[in-house]
Amino acid sequence: MKLLTCPMNGPRNIDEFQSFGPVRAKLDPDGTADTDWSRHLFRAENRKGIVVEWWRHVPSNYFFLAERDLVSNEIIRTFDASELRDLA
Amino acid sequence: MPLRLLKYGLSRDYPVSGDIPATPELKPAYDVVIIGGGGHGLSCAHHLAKYHGIKSVAVLEKGYLAGGNTARNTTTIRSNYITPEGVAFYKEGVELFERLSQELDFNVMFSQRGQLTLAHTEATMRSFHMRAEIGKHMGTRTEVVDQKGVEELCPLLNMDYGGPLEILGGLWHADGGTARHDAVAWGYAAQASRRGVEIHQRTEVQGFEVVGDRVQAVKTNRGRVACGQVLIATGGMNYDVALMAGVELPIRCYPLQAMVTQPLKPWLDTLVSSVSLHTYLVQSSRGEVVIGGGSDPYQLYSTRSTLDMKEHLAEGAVHLFPFLQGVRLLRQWAGITDMTPDYSPIMGASPLANLWLDCGWGTWGFKATPVAGKRMAQTIADGRVPDILKPFALERFETFQLLNEMGATAASH
Numbered sequence: 001m002k003l004l005t006c007p008m009n010g011p012r013n014i015d016e017f018q019s020f021g022p023v024r025a026k027l028d029p030d031g032t033a034d035t036d037w038s039r040h041l042f043r044a045e046n047r048k049g050i051v052v053e054w055w056r057h058v059p060s061n062y063f064f065l066a067e068r069d070l071v072s073n074e075i076i077r078t079f080d081a082s083e084l085r086d087l088a
Numbered sequence: 089m090p091l092r093l094l095k096y097g098l099s100r101d102y103p104v105s106g107d108i109p110a111t112p113e114l115k116p117a118y119d120v121v122i123i124g125g126g127g128h129g130l131s132c133a134h135h136l137a138k139y140h141g142i143k144s145v146a147v148l149e150k151g152y153l154a155g156g157n158t159a160r161n162t163t164t165i166r167s168n169y170i171t172p173e174g175v176a177f178y179k180e181g182v183e184l185f186e187r188l189s190q191e192l193d194f195n196v197m198f199s200q201r202g203q204l205t206l207a208h209t210e211a212t213m214r215s216f217h218m219r220a221e222i223g224k225h226m227g228t229r230t231e232v233v234d235q236k237g238v239e240e241l242c243p244l245l246n247m248d249y250g251g252p253l254e255i256l257g258g259l260w261h262a263d264g265g266t267a268r269h270d271a272v273a274w275g276y277a278a279q280a281s282r283r284g285v286e287i288h289q290r291t292e293v294q295g296f297e298v299v300g301d302r303v304q305a306v307k308t309n310r311g312r313v314a315c316g317q318v319l320i321a322t323g324g325m326n327y328d329v330a331l332m333a334g335v336e337l338p339i340r341c342y343p344l345q346a347m348v349t350q351p352l353k354p355w356l357d358t359l360v361s362s363v364s365l366h367t368y369l370v371q372s373s374r375g376e377v378v379i380g381g382g383s384d385p386y387q388l389y390s391t392r393s394t395l396d397m398k399e400h401l402a403e404g405a406v407h408l409f410p411f412l413q414g415v416r417l418l419r420q421w422a423g424i425t426d427m428t429p430d431y432s433p434i435m436g437a438s439p440l441a442n443l444w445l446d447c448g449w450g451t452w453g454f455k456a457t458p459v460a461g462k463r464m465a466q467t468i469a470d471g472r473v474p475d476i477l478k479p480f481a482l483e484r485f486e487t488f489q490l491l492n493e494m495g496a497t498a499a500s501h
Contacts, residue, residue: 002394002396021340035486041429042429068386
């Protein structure tokens, strides 16, 4: 059993969570070309390394972020979405 | 005959040469460099040498021959997809498998025993009707069967009448089958090397020399190799390898796990697959029951196995065949699958003029080993993409012309 530490619910079995994939930059809905939309939709981060991604704790429907290593599967840290704007 | 056999057995000329020669010295240049010594790369090499007369070919393999996803897949061969483009392509793949042992002079143990996919919901039945009609239209053997039909095809199934997972019917694909994955790769490797293709194991590609819109050379741990044309066919490493050439593919990597039970007497003659349970079973010619294929629920570049997936696959298998509950597992393993957004592969041109892609094979690549190799060889030899491959172009994502095969792919997220 792999544990994921939810910022709200503490350490829980990773089975209780749903991954929503790497964080993507928000696009301007009016000023974005089609090619940038296709990039935004279809090319998520997949490099070998650390990604910041959205997760959801399913029973409590709480969305948060996690930094995870895509090679070792180590979860480096988890944090509330309010911190996201500091990363940007 | 017995006398001839005896003479053959005692003869000094008995052909004991290995099928695949040892890795030779790397030459400074080749007409075609194929990155990835798995089934797809070797199949392409074979077709280049045999049908297009291109023999200056090097297959570069980071590890050992066919040790990646060629060795890790669950050997399902079928063409019951949902897009006409997909069905046309995979149909050719099944037909090539039907005569592959003759083509390779190597027994790939192709067993066309049919695939039965089960529906537990009305929604799945509706999608089966659609797949069956498209399949028939494209000339494949695909039909919807009712509960009685399922019982006749697979009498040992737990129909779960009245239960939450009652089997309402199935999609019967008589063209479906299985073959020995290692033999497919070895057969292609043996044929290709007999015609002059060089197979370089333990040869890792570390970068590309790109000048303008062309790859001049491939940099490896054994030196630099100049190349006329380059093919990327590296399975789970496709994203990584293409990125070294500056090509960013719409791929996300997920591990796919499978497992196998101890050998049993033959009892399961069809391939059985359940959409709702995300579980499929096939009994190998050794009697082991291969149980696949669980995709991990999040991106990862690790081939570790997990207890969670073991439990999930065992639960599905025991639900379908309750008598499996006491059977022991022999092995569990994983491969890295390069998943595309629409569950269809990416074949054809790249933004670089002489770099070709045979990528995005996700959880569905083994069945396409012969046809992808054949058509990519044609592409490389002619310098242009044949019609059958055009729908699979990388540009389809920019033009939003996706080929959605999610519903027809057994392992999904």
